[in-house]
Amino acid sequence: MSPEIPQHLTTEQASAKGESILEVSHLTVGFDHTVVLQDLSFSVKPGASLAVIGPNGAGKTVLFRALIGAIPYQGTIRWAPGMRFGYVPQKLDIERDLPVTGKDLLRAKLTITGARRDDAFHALERVDLREEMLAQPIGDMSGGQFQRLLVAFALIGKPDVLLLDEPAAGVDAPGQEALTAAIGRLQHEVGVTVLLISHDLSVVYRYASSVLCLARKRSYLGPPQTILTPERLSEAYGTPLSFHFHEDYGP
Amino acid sequence: MRTMDPRELMVCAAVAVAAGLVGCFAVMRRMTLAADAFSHVALPGIGLALVFKLNPLLGALFALLAGSVLIWAIEGKTRLSTEAITGVIFSVALAVGSFTATGEQLIDALFGAPGNMTGTEAGFALLAALAVSAFVLLQRDRLLLSLISSEVAIASGINIANLQLSFLIAFAVTVALGMRYVGVLLMGSLIIIPATVAKRLARSIDGMLTISIGAALTSTLVGSWIAEMMRCPSGPVIVIIAGGLFFLSLLRP
Numbered sequence: 001m002s003p004e005i006p007q008h009l010t011t012e013q014a015s016a017k018g019e020s021i022l023e024v025s026h027l028t029v030g031f032d033h034t035v036v037l038q039d040l041s042f043s044v045k046p047g048a049s050l051a052v053i054g055p056n057g058a059g060k061t062v063l064f065r066a067l068i069g070a071i072p073y074q075g076t077i078r079w080a081p082g083m084r085f086g087y088v089p090q091k092l093d094i095e096r097d098l099p100v101t102g103k104d105l106l107r108a109k110l111t112i113t114g115a116r117r118d119d120a121f122h123a124l125e126r127v128d129l130r131e132e133m134l135a136q137p138i139g140d141m142s143g144g145q146f147q148r149l150l151v152a153f154a155l156i157g158k159p160d161v162l163l164l165d166e167p168a169a170g171v172d173a174p175g176q177e178a179l180t181a182a183i184g185r186l187q188h189e190v191g192v193t194v195l196l197i198s199h200d201l202s203v204v205y206r207y208a209s210s211v212l213c214l215a216r217k218r219s220y221l222g223p224p225q226t227i228l229t230p231e232r233l234s235e236a237y238g239t240p241l242s243f244h245f246h247e248d249y250g251p
Numbered sequence: 252m253r254t255m256d257p258r259e260l261m262v263c264a265a266v267a268v269a270a271g272l273v274g275c276f277a278v279m280r281r282m283t284l285a286a287d288a289f290s291h292v293a294l295p296g297i298g299l300a301l302v303f304k305l306n307p308l309l310g311a312l313f314a315l316l317a318g319s320v321l322i323w324a325i326e327g328k329t330r331l332s333t334e335a336i337t338g339v340i341f342s343v344a345l346a347v348g349s350f351t352a353t354g355e356q357l358i359d360a361l362f363g364a365p366g367n368m369t370g371t372e373a374g375f376a377l378l379a380a381l382a383v384s385a386f387v388l389l390q391r392d393r394l395l396l397s398l399i400s401s402e403v404a405i406a407s408g409i410n411i412a413n414l415q416l417s418f419l420i421a422f423a424v425t426v427a428l429g430m431r432y433v434g435v436l437l438m439g440s441l442i443i444i445p446a447t448v449a450k451r452l453a454r455s456i457d458g459m460l461t462i463s464i465g466a467a468l469t470s471t472l473v474g475s476w477i478a479e480m481m482r483c484p485s486g487p488v489i490v491i492i493a494g495g496l497f498f499l500s501l502l503r504p
Binding site: 065087089098099108109111112136137153154157 | 281401405450454
């Protein structure tokens with residue numbers, strides 16, 4: 001068994017050169033009388049991909065919401081100055097049955113970020129979404145198309161950081177594959193920093209440079225090889241769980 | 252048959268446009284019932300204005316603005332829905348209002364009674380309606396994003412709390428403006444029905460805004476004209492016409 005990683009230890013990238021893009025220290029978030037995140041500390045380097053895993057209710061989405069300042073918290077969250085964010089939410093606040101087209105959404109983002117139209121075309125190319133798709137209401141799109149639209153939306157305005165909350169949820173296997181590949185390419189080519197919540201451990205293993213495993217009792221942070229072990233996963237999920245990866249998944 | 256005063260006609264049209272635009276986002280935010288209830292918050296203000304011999308429009312506007320800030324503040328503090336909070340505020344306001352406004356004045360306030368408008372009042376109403384319309388048109392992208400996902404909106408740099416307050420104020424102003432024609436009881440419908448028709452028929456945001464404006468203009472102008480001919484309160488006629496447009500929209504599969 002690998003040695004335990006203390007909660008406050010930063011990732012292996014912390015020792016690498018350069019300033020962190022994000023420093024979180026002693027982060028505690030609670031609602032009413034329930035503490036969801038307690039005394040969480042970690043840092044993220046520019047260009048890194050941090051996967052956040054953990055059982056339902058462990059506070060993964062809450063962590064993301066705190067990171068963008070959408071909810072009150074205790075402790076400190078420090079982003080490098082001038083960060084631009086792209087966010088793909090786990091689910092929308094409303095039903096998709098609105099007279100809103102993909103074009104409407106992308107136009108809104110272009111207006112707000114002041115980005116050029118080309119930006120939208122590049123973003124669509126990256127997620128492999130045809131422009132004709134944008135003319136239809138979002139309610140008529142398939143789950144996969146809509147998720148790709150959300151990723152394209154997040155990419156407009158040249159974000160420095162992408163926060164992806166289960167971007168492939170509700171997407172079929174080939175769709176998931178395409179989406180994950182697109183995100184991987186993006187990171188490789190543009191050097192964007194990615195924070196990803198995912199339940200798909202094989203995706204995490206392949207794409208993440210480090211893994212933050214949130215659990216009720218304690219949280220772990222480290223490279224996928226040390227975190228995605230049967231012991232760690234069983235402890236975090238509270239049930240025996242093993243993750244079998246094949247050699248070709250290795251970096 | 253008396254033709255409508257052009258000044259009145261212009262105000263009427265401007266208020267309809269504002270109602271059509273504000274309504275679209277109210278409907279999409281699922282605050283339709285809240286919208287209806289919201290208009291009742293004007294009542295104590297009207298009553299107090301009558302007691303102090305002020306213009307009822309001022310009283311209504313004041314009460315509605317106070318109501319919006321109150322609803323916004325409670326919403327921020329308690330995580331209750333706008334709908335629930337409005338429900339509470341509106342019942343209390345209606346109860347208080349029934350003490351302060353009585354008799355014929357109350358009926359006029361409830362159902363609308365277009366009368367001779369002073370130049371100042373018309374000018375103020377026109378400006379306010381234009382301001383509300385400009386707000387919705389200029390902020391429609393921000394309003395859309397905050398509606399779709401608060402996380403996405405915040406990550407895009409939108410201040411959701413401020414936007415929400417601005418929208419409630421725009422809503423309150425629209426209700427106060429429509430009071431004269433449609434009355435407190437039915438003003439919510441002039442905001443909601445055209446937008447609901449538009450939601451059914453449109454496929455894009457701009458389409459929805461356009462159809463909603465068209466439906467609001469049609470009901471208000473035709474309704475005021477018919478009410479004038481029949482010498483009856485304009486509010487119910489306007490709302491019945493809007494309702495007619497809604498049933499027509501159901502014909503589309």
